[in-house]
Every structure is written in structure tokens, then in C-alpha cells.
Amino acid sequence: MKMITFLLVGLIVHVIFFVSIFDIYFTSPLVHGMTPQTTPLAPPASRLVLVVADGLRADSLFTPLPDGSSRAPYLRNVMEERGTWGVSHTHVPTESRPGHVALIAGFYEDVSAVAKGWKENPVEFDSVFNESRHTWCWGSPDILPMFAKGASGDHVYTHTYPAAEEDFASTDASRLDSWVFTQVKSFFQSAKSNSSLRASLLEDQNILFLHLLGIDTNGHAHRPMSKEYLNNIGLVDTGVADLVSMVEDFFDHDGKTAYVFTSDHGMTNWGSHGAGHPSETLTPLVAWGAGVKNAQKVTAAQPYNDGFLQDWKLEHLQRVDVNQADIAPLMASLIGVPFPVNSVGVLPLLYLNNSDQFKAESIYTNAIQVLEQYKMKMAQKKETTLSCLFTPYQLLTESKQAEFFHKARILIQLEKYDDFISLCRSLISNALEGLVYYHTYDRFFLGCSVVLGFVGWTSYVVLVILKTHASLDRHPSLLNQNHSHTLARLCICVTVVITVFLLIQRSPVTYYIYCLLPVPVWYSVLKEYRTLTDLVRSAPSLPLWKCLGYLVLVAFGIELLVVSFFHRAMLTVGLAVLSLWPFLSGLFGKAKFRSVSWCLGCLCLAAFPLMPVVGREPNIHLVTCAGVLSLFTSACYLWSALQKAPLHLTDRQQFITQMLHVAVCAYVPSLTHSSLQQKQGLPLLNQIISWTTLASSMLVPLLSSTRIFHRLLSIFLSLTATYLLLSTGSEALFPPVLSWLMFVWINIEQEAMLAQGLSTIDFSANIDITKIRQLKLDDIRRSYFFVFFIITAFFGTGNIASINSFDPASVYCFLTVFNPFIMGGLMMWKVIIPFIIVMCTFETIQVATQLSSRSLFLIVLVISDLMALHFFFLVQDYGSWLDIGTSISHYVIVMSMTIFLMLLSVVTHILTSQRLILWRKRKTHFP
Template sequence: MANLAIPRNTLLFIGIIFHVTYIWSIFDIYFTSPLVHGMTPYKVGLSPPARRLVLIVGDGLRADKLFQLHPDEYGISDQQITKAPFLRDIILNHGTFGVSHTRVPTESRPGHVAIIAGFYEDVSAVTKGWKSNPVEFDSVFNQSRHTWSFGSPDILPMFADGASDPDKVETFMYGHESENFAKDAKDLDVWVFDQFAQLLANSSSNFKLYQQLHDDKIVIFLHLLGLDTNGHAYGPHSKEYMDNIKVVDEGISKTVELIEEYYDHDGKTAYIFTADHGMSNRGNHGDGHPDNTRTPIIAWGAGVKKPNKTHPIGHDDFSADWYLDEVQRNDVLQADIAPLMASLIGINYPVNSVGELPLVYLNNTPLFKAQSLFVNAKEISEQYQVKYELKKQTKIMFKPFAPLSNSTHNRKALLGKVQELIDAGQYDSAEATCEVLIQLSLEGLRYLQTYDWLMLRSIVTAGYVGWILYSLKYTLKEHCLPNNSPFKKSDTLSNESVTIAKYINFLAITSLVVLVSILYIQESSATYYTYVMFAVYFCWDDLLGYKIFVESYKLALISRSSFALVGYVIGHILALELFVYSYFERSILSVCFVLAALWPLVMPLNVRSDNKLLLIYWSGSCLASSIFTLMPVEKGEDISLVIYGGILILITGINSMVKSSKYTIEENVGLSMVIVYDTTSKLKEKIGLPVINQYAAWIILVIATATPFFYGFGKQQHYLKRLTTISLAFAPLFVILSISYEVLFYYFLTQTLLLWLEIERKLFSSEHSKQKNEGHRKLEMRDSRISLIFLFFIKVGFFGTGNVASLSSFSLQSV
């Protein structure tokens, strides 16, 4: 086959473009910020109900697991009991509860940002590992007089580093080494409770600390990571996870009692308990599954409404087994918690907050509620106004957000109307108008934030289409057109073609100058320039090669009928659409495997007769591989399947390498099976991950991954032996990290790939047996079959044991 390499100058251009884009994107991340500067902070002018707020976040706590009743594990009672008796008593008698609905991605950093800052962080923050602040943002902690935070070093620093005063937010953290997924993690939560108790004890001998703790507008933040760690390690249905809920409940009970005694039961402390995200049945999170997006919220104390037991509403099938129907369930969005906390202690609402104050949680006068929602409306509409002014100053032919751009529905008019209603004592009407202003402001923010989407999508689409056409043009020119084609040599272009090329060059340069000028005037992001350069370069080059497409199309019509050509195109489009649909329904991949198993039936007769055993192996391997994409994504641990897969790989490896005196890979596979079995046993016994197993696993990692580079180095190897070595080299890692049928999947997938390679070679030999120089033949339409099968195997490799949300389920304990 011919070499399909892209010209070096084009690759150089692409490399420069992507490197510049990456560097500029980092520049944008670090030197641009959301709407922090130039915004007016707002707070309620009335006296707040609470002097202090205690925020407790149970990291990774699912709503249903907290609220449900469970069988008594000690057998004392035949009735189901709660794992959180203190919090359940709060729900039934002292506070307000509901479900806090999070957004994707359901990760710790964006969850805490939504709770404490009141806005949903851009997904691009995942590139920073959710640990450092890509941009500045305001928060409840920053607006407080002083905040003490206790917990994980992964969460606490981002709010301390983002504070306007570095001494305002104090952090008390355990070390990273304490976050051990190989042992019960409830001790992390016990550490947090103990450290807070020690802080209160230290205040007796520290006058400054004592004064700070008795100030108003202070926040105490307790971050409890044990639930998340145990959820990852053992799953949310495990005894460890349930016991951790009990530990959290007991810790909160003792902490509340300690606080109330410390402040002489002054009734000025507000408490909020919630979670940053939930936990899937497999013990992970990140996607938008309801198990990950539904978290609990319980509020009680100063300024919080008692449970509503008069005609309670809000319950559905999700809460049917909680047996809490006697009290009202009040759901919120996760960002709504920030303005609630700000209202309770009388601080400025975070200027970036898009949360809507849940009035149903407040126990106060109608005037206070109306004023609180009015401040909420001012703060959100201020964000819209600042964003509006920025866009208006920079955008050419700016089109404002229509619902907030007329005489009756604009920010100033609506704010004035609310103030008039409050002054007249019409608090319900004032709240309704605030709701209208908040919703319009949020819609307007969304409109302004996505103002450039049409332009960006058009430019990016043009760039991708241009790159596709460029690659196709190059392939057609170099590997499809006959050698005597005039388009094989650039110096044979006619005068007409040269003239057309000049016009196209002028058009491309003019377009680039115009687009860059528009971006400059509009003060667009630096990355926009690279999008434009990429699109103009390739679209311009594709126009220059339009005759190549015409000649190639004529050549295709000559080589086969137009009906067959149309059939090829339609068939490929249907196949690609089938691949797209498999993103949503994995069983489609199984159907494709079954069709692949039937492929030998349509092969040439001579290929079938000469390669019967090979084709039988192929069909059997395809049918075996089709089983895995029908199996559930959420699978429990079954180490026996891991061992069976390891044994198959071991037998295949020994058989394929029998003539070699080196058995390093096979030994690694065998040792990895021993490590998996021993590690699993130790973890079940709560002994933890043995140190010797850790070192052995690292040694296997180094040796196995290095083997393909050194084994047979400098020697001429048969391609099958080389590919077998590569596939076997990664097998020990799969064995160590897998928890169920993943190793069996890896075995059958690699076998199917190797068999496919052999079949393609047989077909190639059969179709070109008369050609003497097979290595330099021209590409044909039938070669597109190889591309489709290759794409299919790429998809299977990613989604054979998982889905889009979770590509696999490696054992986090082993990792």
C-alpha cells in the first residue's frame, strides 16, 4: 500500500496552530476573569437572623442513601431504621429539607464552587484538575468576616487562595497521604470534627481567636471526604458507605451540641448540610445520571423555617421509600444555596452567583423575605448589565437581548417597580416581580454568553470541513489519480488555473484580514484568531484543488458504474450513522460484530476455500466479542473473571512465543494474576494494600510497557509476532486494574484485531495476485472498507466495557 503521509509543511502549520492555541488558551485562563471587577455587591439592609453559619458538605453523598430507611444490621428491630437519626429528627421537627440538584460535571470542585460561590464553573476548569483557580471568583467565604474551613487539601485551598484578604479564610487540612482508597475512610471525617472541637478549645487561651469566633458574619466549613472515598472504594451500597453516613450523623450531632454550648444557646447559629455530588452504583461520578446529580440539603437553626406538616408537597416516586411524606420536600438548584447562606448571616451576595434565593427555607418577616429576594434580583441583574455593557462596547452591529430591552421590561424599570411594591407593603407582588427580573436576567446572561456561538461554530465547522477536504484532495492527487494526470505535477497548470489561483489567493488574504480586523475590534479571545487562520488556510487550499475533485469523480465513474458509486457513498453514510447511534445504544456494536461474523459469506470463493480455518476463527472471535457490548456497564467485582481472562492470555502468550527463550511477558501476566488475587483478599479483610504488592505492580508496569521497545530490538521480526508482543505487553496492566470481564474483553478484542489483519492480507493477495508491484498500487473505493472497520474497532476499544460517561471500571483500590 502507498504511504499516506501528509506534506511536512502542512504538518508544521498544524503544529504551530495547535501550539499557539494551547498557549493562548492558557493565557486566557489566567488573565481573564468572570464578572468580579466593576460590579456592585449587594446585601440585605435589615438585621440578619444569624450571626454565624455552619456549612457541612458530605462529599459524594447521594440523597436517597441519606434519607432512606435500612434494615437493622444488629437484628434488634424488625422495622427498618435510619442511618442518620439526628439529621432525620432535624427534618421531622426542626428544619427544612429537600434535594439539591447539581449540574454536570458532577465533580468535587464544580460542586463546591456552585454551593459556596453560587455559579456553575465552566467545564474547561477540568483541564486544571479542578484544583487550582482558572479564574477569580467571589464566594460566601470571601464576603464573610472570617471563615474557618476543615477538610481535604483538594478543596479548601481554592477558596482560601481566591479570597480578597489572605487571612480571611483559614484552612485546617490533613495530608494527601491520608486519602487512602485501600482502607475505610471514615477517619477523615472524624479528623475534621476533632479539629473543629480543638479550635473551640484553643479559643479559651487565645483572646484574638475568641473574639473572632464571637464576631458576626462568620462561617465554619466542614468538608467530609470519607463518604466520597468509601463510595469509590466500596460503592454506595456497601456497609462501609452506610457506616460512614452513621459516623457523619453522629459527628454532626456532637458538633451541633458543642457549638450550642459554646455560644450559650443564643439561637444565632444557622446550619446547612448538603453534598457536592452523588455517587453511582459503580462507585464513581462525573456524568449526569440522577444518582450523581441528586444530593441532600437540610437546613436548620437561626432564620430557617420549621418543617411544614400542613398539606406537605414536593414528594414523588424518588422519595416514596423515605417515609418523610409528613413534611414538605423543598428542592433547590445547587447554586441556590449560596444566596441562602448570604441572606442568613447578612453578608454581600457573591457577585458571581446565579442562584435564586429559596424563600421557602427562610423563617422571617414578609419584609425581610422581599428585601432578600430583591437583593438577589439586583445582584443577578447587575451581572447581566455589566456583561451587556461589555458586549455593547465591543460588538459590531450589536443586537441586545430583546426581553430586557424595551420600555417596560428593562433592568431599571423592573427594579424601580419592585422598590415601589416593597414601599407599599405589597410583598407578594414584589417577590413575583423579582422572580420575573431574575429569570429574564439569567436568560439574558445566557444570551450574552453564547452571543458568538453562531460565528464560532461556523468558523470551526469550516476549518474541520476544510481539513477533511484537504486530506481527501491530497489522497486523491497522490494515491488515486493516474501518473499521467496533469494534476500530478504543479508545473503543468494551465494559464486559466493560474489566474483562478490568483483570485482565490486574493480572496483568502482579504477574508483573513477582514475577519482578523473584526476580531480585533470586538476584543475577541486570542483563540478565535487561530480558529480563523485554520479555517481560511484549508478552505483556501481546497478551492485551489477543485479540479482534482472533478477529475477524481470522473475517474471513479469510469472505474465503476455511477450506481455502484452512489451505493458505496450511501452505504458508508449509513455505517457512520450507525456508529453515531452506538454512542447511545451500545448493543448496536454487538449487531456490527454479528454482521462481521457473517462477512466470510460474501468473500470471493477462492478466499473462503483457501482460508477456512482462519475465517472460522474470525467468526467465532467476532461472536465472542459481541457478548461484551450487551453486558451491563455497571458491573460488580468478580475477580474470577479477571483470573479466567488472565489464564487465556497466558496460554495464548506461551503458545505464540513457544520458540522464544524469553518469557518475560508471560511471567508478568502470571505475576499480575497472583497480585490481583492477593490484593483483593487483603482489601476484603480491611488489611489494606500490601506494600510488596505495590512494588510488584510498579515493577510490572515498567517491565511490561518497556518490553515492546526492547524485545527484539534491532532484529527483523515477523509482523504477527511483533503485534502479539505489543498486545501481550499491556495485558498485565489490564489484569491488575480490572474488576470483572474487562480482561476477557481485551483478550477477544486483540484476537479479533489480529485475525482481521490476516484476512485483509488474504483479500489483498487475492485481489492483486497479478500485480508485480503490490506495494505502490493506487487506492480504490474498496479500500474504504478498511477505514470503516478501523473506526469500528476504535469505538469498540473505547466502549466495549463502558459508555461515554465511563470508559471503563478499573479498580480504584488497586490504583
């Protein structure tokens, strides 16, 4: 009962630590209640056409063909004759949703907003579509609905195709773009006969939005260098040319239409996106039409040293780069609608073809719009902070704002527009920095509270281990009743003071949890101070040098694991060191063959962290080889088991059936990818086999015997079959190599403890409580090995980039129609499979060495908490968005691992010790 209570309390504490990171770093940056700002002068355009070619890389559009021609001749002509072009720099994550929000709403969504909803808004935000008079949209059902829902009124009209059309296995996804162009053509044809629709189109401040998903889908399915991807660019170029001709004809060539062509994100050479590679973050931007400057010839060197201009043969044309969020104010300025109130974009004036006064008024409107956000953010923070504790942002105090408006009036009266524009840019820069300042105002306070709770919890777990397992001299507690009451009263006073402070500041409910949690935690620590005094008294009798050596080695090991999150190659170093363990510990003399197997297993596993996690080309032959290796390993295990004890007929039949199943699953990926390459789609039989294998992967092992060897082999075969279906290359070899090393680890630990043979141990048999021993220093090493192998299981074939930027080909055996949640779930299951293998191994070692699972798990908890605390200090709120996101992701992964291991240990216990009996045999008597 105490164990269950401890686990529940530990789970709650870690969930609080986990959730705290979202309140500290992942809160929405949006504020509401600002007044929309509009440029007072007449806009140059009455309408705007926005074309977003999803997944289009800048170099794919700009780079000419070997013969000097362009695969997008119309857009190339626009860039050279009558438009302005440049590169739009996106932020990470380079995904469709945050990219379109930045384009159309002008701000960058935080990661939590992306995770909360794919098609709908987790928070309401303003956009150019919302500020327009009418917006007509055509394209993907994954993108358009979120802008329609976020709009006030019913003036945003969406036309989408069925989600089933987004099929990676289709012969050519360019039909998605053809659908959009066909629908737009039908729309204008119907407008000629529909007087109401025609009247709406003839009004000003209208937007036409075309979302073209074909390039992105073809890139995922066939890679960006494929003819499908490159030919799709030509189709889009032709479609844009026809679109412009159609729009100009409808509006009688009135010269009042502005056009913007861009992309939400790029794509890597291996057909993925989500991370921060230049091929993903550099997207094209071409603007032309009403209010847009014509192409500018340049003779001097341009201020871009990225080396692309020469490859694109565009060094003679002025290049104007922007941040992706800058496109929203550009579109608003062109058609004269209010700037989106949540926009953090800066109007790129070099795109505008208008008077200096118009440019000055537009950038002034931009500055006031950003300043409104700053003032609202400051007012909200000032309202919830004690006046004596409030520290305003010094670069933009009220006096500094008044000084800005005074200078602005003078400069605009003197018509010094260049100085005026420079002043406005300075204000925008300071206001954006001020927004970040107030958005992170409580970060230090909350961080201190979480760290205090973290240190207290870790100290308490250490005390529990010492109190329960250390052989200390037991003395009657000197903590008298009065002292105990004093400690309790002190904690109550601290709780009241914190609560009153938070009430005065009208803090959110979660703040109370983060700030009050350290109180009971430290109360529990202070109550156990006698354990520490006992440890001090017993110190002379302890093997201090051995203890110190273990602590130094564990500290070094924890640092190695922390560094491995940034450099996976450190896992290779760690595995190389671990390979020497049997030789350094003296186990080689007891078990030579197992020691050599351990060394070879570590060195083989050490190769995987050196392999690329993204960018590798699919190699289905390696998947087949992995299947053969798994069958060979299983056959060796079976032969080894038969030498010790015969198998029951039912177990023998199940193992043979599972091995045949693994052979089928090793062949299915090859058959599937061959079918997709031949444009024949995903075979139905392959899909049925894949989903059936996935559904049964956790049930089939429950049918086998609960003897350690039998159950572990059944689990390995079942999980390997699923992993093969989710693999595209060398990562398929990871589970058999990991399983080999885990099996050797079990045998070595059993040899070191002189435990009974594995063939005689049964998972389902209760461990004799009288035989459960106390913890030893060697158990710290076992716990560290477990944490090390868990990290290796996670990073052995992947890292943060591989999760952000996974290869869709990994799930082609299951589905090819785009579905982010099912695809994400399948990829997560692929990540979990090596976890389960390591967890089952740890469960086996606990059983084989007659050690309570609670004992080892407490040590694991301390090691993982120390890692999490380390990553909490490494979280940064400066540098690139990718650096910030990666540092936070590391903390989330370690915290998730701690919580996940608590839950997965229960699942693993069921998987290893429970048996599912579908039928019972009748007794038959033979004469």
C-alpha cells in the first residue's frame, strides 16, 4: 500500500514539474483588446491574390535548368520584369499550420498551440482574412478551416477537397493543385452570371487565397529532386499565369490587383520538413501588381552572402528578404485593411511602389499596431503585480513613448520621411523586445519555485533510500513533539504568506501549485533529518573510497547522458566504455563467453548513434536483412533453450508461428515500396497484415509461457514484427542488436549474483520476500545501466530532428493518406518499442537477482530527476527559435521519460507476468 501511495505521489509531483514548463515557456504570446490600426491614405490595390505553394523550396523555384531556361517561366518573367522578389525566412517548426499563421496573421505560434489543434484555433487571433471585406479560399481541409473559424462574421468562404485526396501513394499529387485552379476558374465563370457574387467581387479590400498542396505531397512521396515534384512546379507556374489572365480579364485590366506568391515552408532532400535546415526555412517570395515595385536592376554586390544568387542567376536583380511574419503587414498595406492586431511583422517597404508619404504613414501604422500590443501586455502585467515590485521595461517607458510621438510629429511636418521611417523602425524593435520582456516577466519567479520543489523531492527520495536500505545505527529520534509542532506551524505560516501574496497579484491557479508544492516536500525532508545524522555517525564504518568512486562515476555518467542529447555520438563513447565492464569488474574470469558477447554487443550497438537520423535514403534491403537477423537470433535462442530443457508443444508451435510472422513482416515493406514506386498504390493485403500485426503485438506474448526465456523471446518476436513494418532502412537492425545485448546483460547479472538458471525462473511466481536482499552499491550501477539503455533506445536511431522531421515512408505499410495524428501515433509506437525491450530486461534482472522493483526504481528516479534538473537549467529563452525549442524539448523528454517509465513499468509487469489462456486442453487417456 505504501508503495502504491509513493508512486501516486511521485507521479503527481512529476506531472506538476512537467506541466510547469508550459506555464513558464509555452504560454500564448497573444493579447486581446487592442484597437485595429489602418493607414489613413488610400491603398494602391483593391484586391489581393495570395498563392501559397505548400512545401516549395526557394532553390527549386529560383534555380534555372541546365540549358538556362526556368521550370517556372512565368514567375521568372515576373521577377525580371514587373515584380519584386526575395526569400521569406521561416521559423521552426517548419510545418504547414505555423507557417500559414505567420503568413496570414503575422505572428509565430508557440509549440503548445501547434500541439493543441491541427485544424482549429486553440486561441482566437486576428488575421488579414478577418480584416478583409471578403476572402475566398480554395485548398486543403487541414489549413483553410482555422482561418474561417477565427474570422468575425461570415465573410471568409472556404472551398476544400476531401481529406482522402491527400494520398502519398497517388500517381501524382499535382491533381490537388489542378483541382484548385479548376475551382477558381469555375468561380469566376459563375460570377459573370451571378450578380450578387459579382457585386461582392467588385468591392475593395477583397482577398483570393489559393492553397496548393500538390508540391508538398509529391515531395513527401517522391522527394524534392523527383520529376513529380519538379513537374508540379511547372504546373503551378502555368496555373498562376492562367489565374492572372483570368483575374485581369474579369476586372477589365483595372490595375487594382496585387499578387503575392510564396510558400509556408521548404523541404529537405529526403522529403521531410519540421526542423531548421536551410532547405526547410528558405522559401520563395514573389510580389507584383498594384502597389508593388517593379524589378530593380542592380550593379553593385547585394548584401546577401549565402552563395545562392550565383546559382539562381539572379545577381543582377534586387533581392529583398523578409521574415515570414512580415508578409501579413505587406498584404494589409497593399489593400488598405487594418494590420492584424497580433502581428509582430515589420512592413517591408522595399516591396512598395508608392510615395514616400504613403510608406511613412504605413510604417507608422505598423509601429502603432505593435505598440498597442506592448501597452496592453504591460497593462496586464502591471495590474497583476504589486506596485512596489513592478519593474517596467526601461527602453519604452511612458516618457519614452511620449518622446517618440513628439519627434514623429516634427519629422512628419518637416517631411523628413527617411528619418521618420528610421524612428518608427526603432520603436517597433523596442516594442517587440518589450513584448518578450513582459511575456517572460514571471519566468524567474516560477523557475525558482520549480527548482526548489525539484531539489526537495530528489532529497526526499534519497532519504527514503537511505532510511529503508542503508544499514545505519538506529537511535531514538530526538525530535520531540514540540519541535515537530514548531516545524508544522512554520510550514503553515509559509503557506499562508505565499497564498496571500498570490491572491493579491491575482495569479493563475497553476501558480499556487508551483509555489506551494515545495512546502510539503521540504516538510517531509526536514522530518527525516535523523537519517542524515545517522549517516554521518556511520560514515567511518562505510567503504568511503568505494562510495566516492561510485558517486564520481555516476556523476560522470549523468553528464555523459546530458551531453548525448546534444551529440548522439556520446552514446557511442558510453557504449565503448561499457563494453569494458566485464573485464574491469572481474566477471571475465567467471563467464568468458558472455563477457565477449557483451563486448561485441556494445560495440555493435555503438554504431547506431553514428548513423544519420534524417536525410538517409530508404533502403528496404536492410529491413529484409534485419528480419533475417531477427530470425537467426531467435533460432539461436531456441537452440540454446532446447539444450537446457525441452519446450512444450504449444510453446514450440507459437514460436514457429511468430518466426514465420516475422518473415512475412520482413517481406511486406519491400512489397509495399515496390508497389508504390510502380504507382500501384498500397496493396490491401499488406495494409491488413500491418494493422493486424500492430493490434496483436501486445496480446500475442501473453499466450506464451511465463518462464523468463520463453516470454522474453515471444515479446521480442512480436515487437520486432511491428518494428520491421515501420522501418525504411538501417534502423530496422536496432531492435535485434539491442535485444542481443539485453539478453547478454541478463545472463551476466544472473552469473554475478550466482542466481538460479534462467530456464527455471517464472515471471508469474511470486518472489520470496525472505530472499529479497538489501541494496548494494552495485545496484547503483544496475540502475544507471538501465537509464543509459533507455536513453540509447530513444536516441539510438533518432533525435529531436528525426521526430520533428520524420520520413512519411515509415508508415506507408499502414496508410498513405495524410493523417497527422495516426502517423504521429505510429511513429511514437516505433519509438516506444525499444523502450519496452529495455523495460522487460530490467524487470527480468529484478526477478533474477531477487531484488525489489521499488528499490531499483528509486535509484532510477533519482538519476532521471538529476538529469531533468540539469536540463531545466539548460532551458534558454535567447538565441534562435530552434535553440530555444530544442532546449525545452530536452527537458520535456526527460520529464516525460520519468512519468512514462512509471506507467510503462506497470505495462511491462503485465506483459511479462500475466498469461492469456484462450482454451484449456482436455485430458486424454491413452491405452
